[in-house]
Amino acid sequence: MISEYLSKRFGLTKEGSNNLVKGIIYTALQNISFMIPIGLYSLLLYMWLSPLTGGEIIEPNLGLFIVLILIALGIIFVFAWKQYHFVYNTTYGESEKRRINLGENLRKLPLSFFENRDLADLTSTIMNDCTDLEHVFSHAVPQLIGSIISLIIAAIGLFVFDWRLAIALLWVVPVAFVILYVSRALIYREGNVVLNNLLDCGDSMQESIESIRDLKSYNHEAEYSSKLNGLTRKIEKSRIKAELMTAMGVISGNMVLKLGFVSVILVGSYLIMNSQISIFTFLIFLIASATIYAPVENGLMFLSEIYMMDMKVDRTKEIEELVIGGGLTEYSLDGYDIEFNNVNFNYDDLKDVLSDINFTAKQGEVTALVGPSGGGKSTVSKLAARFWDPVSGEVSLGGQDLSKLDSEKLLENFSIVFQDVILFNNTIMENIRIGKKDASDEEVINAAKLAECDEFVQKLPEGYDTVIGENGELLSGGQRQRISIARALLKDANVILLDEATSFLDVENESKIQKALSELIKNKTVIIIAHRMRTISNADKIVVLDDGKIAEQGSPEELLSKDGLFKRMVDLQNLSGEWKI
Numbered sequence: 001m002i003s004e005y006l007s008k009r010f011g012l013t014k015e016g017s018n019n020l021v022k023g024i025i026y027t028a029l030q031n032i033s034f035m036i037p038i039g040l041y042s043l044l045l046y047m048w049l050s051p052l053t054g055g056e057i058i059e060p061n062l063g064l065f066i067v068l069i070l071i072a073l074g075i076i077f078v079f080a081w082k083q084y085h086f087v088y089n090t091t092y093g094e095s096e097k098r099r100i101n102l103g104e105n106l107r108k109l110p111l112s113f114f115e116n117r118d119l120a121d122l123t124s125t126i127m128n129d130c131t132d133l134e135h136v137f138s139h140a141v142p143q144l145i146g147s148i149i150s151l152i153i154a155a156i157g158l159f160v161f162d163w164r165l166a167i168a169l170l171w172v173v174p175v176a177f178v179i180l181y182v183s184r185a186l187i188y189r190e191g192n193v194v195l196n197n198l199l200d201c202g203d204s205m206q207e208s209i210e211s212i213r214d215l216k217s218y219n220h221e222a223e224y225s226s227k228l229n230g231l232t233r234k235i236e237k238s239r240i241k242a243e244l245m246t247a248m249g250v251i252s253g254n255m256v257l258k259l260g261f262v263s264v265i266l267v268g269s270y271l272i273m274n275s276q277i278s279i280f281t282f283l284i285f286l287i288a289s290a291t292i293y294a295p296v297e298n299g300l301m302f303l304s305e306i307y308m309m310d311m312k313v314d315r316t317k318e319i320e321e322l323v324i325g326g327g328l329t330e331y332s333l334d335g336y337d338i339e340f341n342n343v344n345f346n347y348d349d350l351k352d353v354l355s356d357i358n359f360t361a362k363q364g365e366v367t368a369l370v371g372p373s374g375g376g377k378s379t380v381s382k383l384a385a386r387f388w389d390p391v392s393g394e395v396s397l398g399g400q401d402l403s404k405l406d407s408e409k410l411l412e413n414f415s416i417v418f419q420d421v422i423l424f425n426n427t428i429m430e431n432i433r434i435g436k437k438d439a440s441d442e443e444v445i446n447a448a449k450l451a452e453c454d455e456f457v458q459k460l461p462e463g464y465d466t467v468i469g470e471n472g473e474l475l476s477g478g479q480r481q482r483i484s485i486a487r488a489l490l491k492d493a494n495v496i497l498l499d500e501a502t503s504f505l506d507v508e509n510e511s512k513i514q515k516a517l518s519e520l521i522k523n524k525t526v527i528i529i530a531h532r533m534r535t536i537s538n539a540d541k542i543v544v545l546d547d548g549k550i551a552e553q554g555s556p557e558e559l560l561s562k563d564g565l566f567k568r569m570v571d572l573q574n575l576s577g578e579w580k581i
């Protein structure tokens, strides 16, 4: 039962919660075993003090006492070792599983999730929240529950000994817990404020590092650092307030515990004066009051940590429980036409981003999406790869409704070249191999040659084995883009999405890549988004998107013969000397 509760409450695996229960039992046994030497010491005192209290002379066997103390130490050691084994193995094992699980879930989440989610927040959940949970499981939970169990057992023994002194000793414990329980709401609220301030500051840090070039070029560094200073001060203030709230609860609880010692002295003195208890009983309770509160004090300290943990468990659970895209993993496709049927879409219920979109991107053809900025071109391409599902209508691939297919499996059919190329701090060879993880070096080099990478790669100190730095910092924008095209060439999928794929390239390289792409796209479904008319002059079909609607569609020749938006865009670009058909 406890195991089920722990598993549900803290999101532990069955094995993890079973081991944590064992850890808690050993914590309680360890706490109790600490009382064995105290018991032996009390017995020794009783023997020594016996003649002073009118009893017979008892000669203690010191050798036996030393042996018993050594045995007690052995027992303490075994319990401590067992407790350590179960608690720490569980904690780090569970943390590992939690992180892997979160990583797996993130991998399976629809890409739309990441567009609306703050990346600093996600990193903080995986790293910081998991680390904080580690501490809670290794210290707070076993200590708190273990100390409650050992306290109950010790309390039963003390009640049997003398119920009046037991009450004098123990009345403070529930009072201390109630005080901390009452301060729970404040601790939770202030903890939340700290967490949000930390996230805001992490976000701003990340943003300032990512945009350092623009900040410097627009002389905005001073404003930005003063914003960061403000956020850091906010963290400091909220932390102090949160610590204060926690301290108020914990210190008040601990102060109440100290009253237990006072009440034992008062009640004990009264009972001794009235000859109702022996000096030995009084001594036992005095020793107990000096030791029994230590685990409770720890427990109180950890209770506040457990309160703070709630929000962290909620944040990790949110990712773990998010409905994963789901869908069929086994299906057959009738070709690779992508069809939009009466598709309507919005990102946030506020404004329709796409209305009544109907077109087919045919296999073996290049379909170009053009139109003014913000018209919805990228959104259409995202729907084509099921990064999002339409609000109404249907997007299909080879006759299958995309919203019924498993996203991960579906993307096996896609090669996508994004506008923002993401490269990894690895060699060029491995960066291209991402397109097809089992590709041989030869296949990688062939793809690189087709994407016009070979020439600049040969000039690098270690050729294909050159490590290109974080996000390819050693490469130019055009080189990065060519690497991402090489990846797509290597993947050789049936559907190709090119988002401004050649925007960084100079005219010479661009025409070379266009040649390579025309080889690649034979008999494939290609959707290309391009601002420059030159890059789509060979398209079979043009879909012009304006303000989320299809303004017109048809072959370039058809659209040029009309006096529509496309013609106006071409004329405009002709004016700037870019359009050659």
Ligand SMILES: Nc1ncnc2c1ncn2[C@@H]1O[C@H](COP(=O)(O)OP(=O)(O)OP(=O)(O)O)[C@@H](O)[C@H]1O
Binding pocket: 115, 116, 347, 348, 353, 371, 372, 373, 374, 375, 376, 377, 378, 379, 380
């Ligand atoms: N993740 C998002 N959340 C909310 N709104 C978004 C999101 N992405 C895009 N939009 C909005 O959707 C509309 C269409 O954007 P989209 O990026 O599809 O246009 P686009 O034609 O590709 O523009 P551009 O040519 O400038 O890249 C815009 O009004 C944009 O503000």
